[in-house]
Amino acid sequence: MPRLGDYVRTAIIVGVSALCIGSVRARIAGQHARVKETSDVHLLPPPKEVVKLSFGYRAALADVLWAHVLVSQGLHTFERRRFENVADLIDTINELDPEFRDPYLLSDALITIQVGEASRADSDRTRAILERGTRNRPLDPEIWRTAGQFIAFIAPGTYLTDPEERAAWKSEGARMLARAAELGGDAGHMGWAAVAGAGILNRQGERDAAIRLIQRTLAVTDDEELRERLQQELAELIGEAKLEAYRRRQADMMELSLRDLPFISKSTLFVLGPPFDPAYCAGGAHEDERRCALTWKAWAAAGSEEQR
Secondary structure, eight states: OHHHHHHHHHHHHHHHHHHHHHHHHHHHHHHHHHHHOOOOOOOSSOHHHHHHHHHTTTTHHHHHHHHHHHHHHHHHHHHHHOOOHHHHHHHHHHHHTOOHHHHHHHHHHHSSSSSOOOHHHHHHHHHHHHHHHHHHHHTHHHHHHHHHHHIIIIIIHTTTOOOOHHHHHHOOOOOOOOHHHHEEEEEEHHHHHHHHHHHHHHHTOOOHHHHHHHHHHHHHHHOHHHHHHHHHHHHHHHHHHHHHHHHHHHHHHHHHHHOOOOTTTHHHHHHHSSSOOHHHHSTTTTTTTGGGOHHHHHHHHHHHHHHH
């Protein structure tokens, strides 16, 4: 059981400690108020070395680093200073978990939308990360759309000065938006991304590419408002006569779908191909007719011949 002397010694130690803290507290607080962090030090080794240091827990370490990125971004914004290491950290996260979706989707905002003005190097790093995302998640329309919007609109209008370079970036971004529209169908605003992409391609003289983009989007969308807008764009590019022929083909295809497979989507219908009558087509006597076409391309060509 503690003796009275122990309590006395403890009280003396606590009192002396409080006096020492009180004597330096004001000076330290003043220094802390004056001294501010102005730069960051990236302490991690190169991404490939971090993969080895994870000892197989790659996804777990990627989650930890991603949480650190989000928290640090908020702290840097609160302190009104740039987060200089964010691109390096995202590179490391991508190396640890290449299919981790969120870092790709937020990379453009995290790197370029910060306190102070973003540089051309920031733009190049962002593009590299977004293109990496399209390679690692090639069937993700959101990543294609994010990459296309940054490369086609944000970067050329903000960070690039050379007209030829701007045009090249816009063209590449438009193709990414086209890919997003193909993959996304009616999800979110993927189809509307095709309208923007087609406009860029047409202004750059790539009329055929713009037509193909609009036709591919029309083939998969069920949004009536979007279909009307795309048909207007297509009419301006190919003329009313060709647009009417295209509409007839689309109507015939939808009639086939509703008659034979009314429960499937348009995208699935294009994958399956046109209905085929084996008994009628046996022997090859009717191979040029629509009923015997094996692909939609052959089906459309056969329809054109029948109309003639």
